Amino acid sequence: MIQIRGWLAVVRKELTIYFSTPIFYITGFFFLLLAGYFFYTNVVYYSIISFQAAQQASNPQVAAQLNPLQMVFRPLFAVLGIILLFLVPFITMRLMAEEKRSGTAELLFTYPLTDWAVIAGKFGAALLIYLIMLACTFTYPLVLGLITRLDWGALGAGYLGLVLLGGACLSLGLFASSLTENQIVAGVVAFALLLLFWIIGWVQELGAGNLGKFFQYLSLLDHYENFTKGVIDTRDLVYCLSFIYFFLFLTKRQLESRRWRA
Amino acid sequence: MQTMIEVQDLTKYYGPQLAVSRLDFQVAAGEIVGFLGPNGAGKTTTLKILAGFLAPSAGTARINGYDCVTDSLAVRRSLGYVPENVAIYPDLTVTQFLRFAARAKGVAAKAETGEVDRVVSACGLEEVRGKLVGALSKGFRQRLGLAQALVNQPPLLIMDEPTIGLDPSQIVEIRQLIKNLEGAHTVMLSSHILPEVSQLCHRVIIINRGQIVASDTPENLSRQLGQGSRVLMTVAGPTDQVTAALAAVSGVNRVLSQGEGNYLVEADHGVELRPQLAGVVVERGWQLLELKSQEFTLEEVFINLVTEETTEDES
Numbered sequence: 140m141i142q143i144r145g146w147l148a149v150v151r152k153e154l155t156i157y158f159s160t161p162i163f164y165i166t167g168f169f170f171l172l173l174a175g176y177f178f179y180t181n182v183v184y185y186s187i188i189s190f191q192a193a194q195q196a197s198n199p200q201v202a203a204q205l206n207p208l209q210m211v212f213r214p215l216f217a218v219l220g221i222i223l224l225f226l227v228p229f230i231t232m233r234l235m236a237e238e239k240r241s242g243t244a245e246l247l248f249t250y251p252l253t254d255w256a257v258i259a260g261k262f263g264a265a266l267l268i269y270l271i272m273l274a275c276t277f278t279y280p281l282v283l284g285l286i287t288r289l290d291w292g293a294l295g296a297g298y299l300g301l302v303l304l305g306g307a308c309l310s311l312g313l314f315a316s317s318l319t320e321n322q323i324v325a326g327v328v329a330f331a332l333l334l335l336f337w338i339i340g341w342v343q344e345l346g347a348g349n350l351g352k353f354f355q356y357l358s359l360l361d362h363y364e365n366f367t368k369g370v371i372d373t374r375d376l377v378y379c380l381s382f383i384y385f386f387l388f389l390t391k392r393q394l395e396s397r398r399w400r401a
Numbered sequence: 402m403q404t405m406i407e408v409q410d411l412t413k414y415y416g417p418q419l420a421v422s423r424l425d426f427q428v429a430a431g432e433i434v435g436f437l438g439p440n441g442a443g444k445t446t447t448l449k450i451l452a453g454f455l456a457p458s459a460g461t462a463r464i465n466g467y468d469c470v471t472d473s474l475a476v477r478r479s480l481g482y483v484p485e486n487v488a489i490y491p492d493l494t495v496t497q498f499l500r501f502a503a504r505a506k507g508v509a510a511k512a513e514t515g516e517v518d519r520v521v522s523a524c525g526l527e528e529v530r531g532k533l534v535g536a537l538s539k540g541f542r543q544r545l546g547l548a549q550a551l552v553n554q555p556p557l558l559i560m561d562e563p564t565i566g567l568d569p570s571q572i573v574e575i576r577q578l579i580k581n582l583e584g585a586h587t588v589m590l591s592s593h594i595l596p597e598v599s600q601l602c603h604r605v606i607i608i609n610r611g612q613i614v615a616s617d618t619p620e621n622l623s624r625q626l627g628q629g630s631r632v633l634m635t636v637a638g639p640t641d642q643v644t645a646a647l648a649a650v651s652g653v654n655r656v657l658s659q660g661e662g663n664y665l666v667e668a669d670h671g672v673e674l675r676p677q678l679a680g681v682v683v684e685r686g687w688q689l690l691e692l693k694s695q696e697f698t699l700e701e702v703f704i705n706l707v708t709e710e711t712t713e714d715e716s
Contacts, residue, residue, distance in 0.1 A: 249453055
């Protein structure tokens, strides 16, 4: 049980640092500003299209496309996914790099905490920070739900996708931060790797056969897209959870090697 | 007596560079041991290995019976570590940080507040409790470093240069804090300040270039390793004649006149010359104003040891 306490201790410490430094407020502000902007334009666009459709003799195919999930939330989810690529490195770059640079790692790693307690604690705190930001965007469907009917199930799948995508990006960011003592380097590495995992599926379009399929399976974008369509597929769940575990595991290996190399 | 630290053949390489070479020593429970050596001698590396922060390249280190590599968690539970230039999260307040330390060290939730209060008052941190660590003066930060190490009352405290960078009054305060730990904790501290070590420690381990060159009480070290014995005399009389007369006493190796009637007489180790010297002076009718034997200071011992090593290596 002591390690649950240790894990919680790290989570609380990281949260306290997040809340007492500007990084959380600034990333949160711009995340919500951008999300709000896209939500607003999507709603305006949707209402214009719907208005036009109502005036013209309605085409059943067009009408079927005209629901808030397709017209407002799917594009919003797609944009939020891209915003994550930019924001996550700012949330994670401090986590390990700053401990090493400032020397606080020396205390942290001489406390009786397992490496997993430290890693999961830092990851947990970053995820919580992200969930707080994400929870704020939930006001959009709540407001829209007042004036129109929404498919809450599909919406839920989209949000689950965002949570998992966020988790995956954060675990990769945490790993990048464990590689260096320079926050900027950690941020750049995280961003570059995330971008790579986002677009790696494009290889398939070059017709690379099975190898192309493999790369497509690795792509964050492909798995995330299914969630935004309202589909929860076990393969996507497994992919995201393994992605998170894989990078947390790499982070652990990285920490262990510190003891030997110094 | 129970052994707190047991180090055998401890070796550490940083890449191709040898930092610590086949170190062997033991520290008994309750001892305050000083780890002394010039900069770059391997003090910090050894302490980091003991604290579980680094793994040794070869050899073993056991603390409280647990191995530093295979039982790292148990080792870390038995010690409090004060790193050199204690770095602590600048964005936390003193209380927030100590609470974190208490939770991380597995202090029970109910005991947490009491434990934080205890170390705050033990280290005199009451007036800065609510301050951000980043805003603390160097002296308070050092005390906070000591306070976090004391959380959960570990049997062993490891301190790397606990007084470095402090002003003289702060140094006195920190030394007093360390003195207060005597009895309740085993303390291993490193330093390159000799008076500090001779004041605080029961035993001194001198290390140079990654190897132990001496290990004993400060008094024994200055007695045994001081080269020969020395007598300081003040005699009223003609300088040339006094020097010649003293040099003529059998056993005397050298007489140095230091002016104003002061003489330093050097002899082989363990030879007691004071009665003969006093006799000679009185015989000649000079006045003997002062006569005392002078111990070699730890500083001289240290310099002797360290330079001996160097010249041996060079030859």
